[in-house]
Amino acid sequence: MLWLLPVLALQAQTIALKLRNGDQITGTILSENTNQVVLATTWAKEIKIPLSEVQSREIIARPVPVAAAANEAVATPATNASPVVTPTPTQTPVVALAPPKPEVKPKHPSSWHGEVQVGADVGINNTRRDLYHARAKIIFAPVPESGPNASPKLFDRFRNTFDYNSAYGTTDGILSANRMDGSSKTDFDLGSERRFFVYNLFGGGYDEIRKINQRYEFGPGLGYHLITRSNLVLNTEIGMNYQVQRLQTGTRSERFYYRLAEDFSWKISKVLTFDEKFELLPQINLKDFRFRFETNLRYWLLENISLNLTLIDIYDTQPAPTVGRNDLQIRSSVGVKF
Numbered sequence: 001m002l003w004l005l006p007v008l009a010l011q012a013q014t015i016a017l018k019l020r021n022g023d024q025i026t027g028t029i030l031s032e033n034t035n036q037v038v039l040a041t042t043w044a045k046e047i048k049i050p051l052s053e054v055q056s057r058e059i060i061a062r063p064v065p066v067a068a069a070a071n072e073a074v075a076t077p078a079t080n081a082s083p084v085v086t087p088t089p090t091q092t093p094v095v096a097l098a099p100p101k102p103e104v105k106p107k108h109p110s111s112w113h114g115e116v117q118v119g120a121d122v123g124i125n126n127t128r129r130d131l132y133h134a135r136a137k138i139i140f141a142p143v144p145e146s147g148p149n150a151s152p153k154l155f156d157r158f159r160n161t162f163d164y165n166s167a168y169g170t171t172d173g174i175l176s177a178n179r180m181d182g183s184s185k186t187d188f189d190l191g192s193e194r195r196f197f198v199y200n201l202f203g204g205g206y207d208e209i210r211k212i213n214q215r216y217e218f219g220p221g222l223g224y225h226l227i228t229r230s231n232l233v234l235n236t237e238i239g240m241n242y243q244v245q246r247l248q249t250g251t252r253s254e255r256f257y258y259r260l261a262e263d264f265s266w267k268i269s270k271v272l273t274f275d276e277k278f279e280l281l282p283q284i285n286l287k288d289f290r291f292r293f294e295t296n297l298r299y300w301l302l303e304n305i306s307l308n309l310t311l312i313d314i315y316d317t318q319p320a321p322t323v324g325r326n327d328l329q330i331r332s333s334v335g336v337k338f
Contacts, residue, residue: 161185215245262278
């Protein structure tokens with residue numbers, strides 16, 4: 001009962017609450033606890049205000065009613081000194097305050113993001129060379145919910161990366177590049193620390209210059225997040241890979257490979273980033289192999305627009321007849337991130 005006395009006293013008084021956003025609300029306290037205070041105002045029966053939003057409070061004295069003031073004046077005994085002057089009662093002006101602004105929740109980050117790059121390399125001398133290339137990379141990675149009521153979900157451990165590359169070029173009107181590659185890689189993090197992950201890779205495409213009419217591959221594996229800093233990331237992977245190629249000569253090759261891979265990204269500064277990835281595919285006999293190396297240097301002109309310099313090197317110990325083992329590509333492009 002002693003603890004309730006201050007609360008009951010406050011409930012009988014008019015109080016003005018000054019909020020941290022600058023607003024002020026005047027009303028009568030209905031209830032109060034450690035988390036919120038409930039007010040009744042002239043324009044709302046019940047308003048709940050979190051105590052964390054209250055900056056200060058002030059008790060406002062109630063105005064003296066007119067009838068009470070008149071009775072008090074009559075009851076005052078007269079003296080010979082001077083006549084009694086009944087003061088005119090004053091009323092506290094009622095100021096209409098705007099209702100509190102609704103709480104704006106921060107927007108949940110999108111699970112989709114990616115980048116599109118387009119470029120054209122043109123050279124005119126004794127010969128004319130034209131090369132046009134494009135790339136699209138889209139990543140789907142669910143962002144876990146935050147807050148006191150958030151709970152981890154199995155779906156938050158998935159990550160899927162779609163990667164598409166294409167190039168077309170001529171030299172003095174003769175076809176010098178006509179290729180397309182696409183891949184889809186799905187990762188799933190393991191354990192409470194989420195350092196290990198399993199993956200599955202699908203890919204396919206064609207390359208007319210290297211006499212590959214059709215190529216596709218798939219294979220599972222295991223990976224480890226070796227470095228996971230805000231500006232530095234390094235992942236390593238090991239697995240198996242099955243590849244099929246249909247060549248222009250009419251032959252079809254099927255091969256099993258081991259797969260050793262790594263990918264690295266480094267945010268050097270606010271406007272400069274660097275990333276690279278390497279994939280080595282040795283056959284079971286270890287005599288024949290393939291590898292693919294790619295590195296990108298990006299200079300960000302704006303928050304989502306960049307200039308890119310890309311180097312790609314593809315090597316195969318068993319290419320199609322009359323085709324060289326090594327294929328080196330250097331590209332420049334403009335990228336748009338979303």
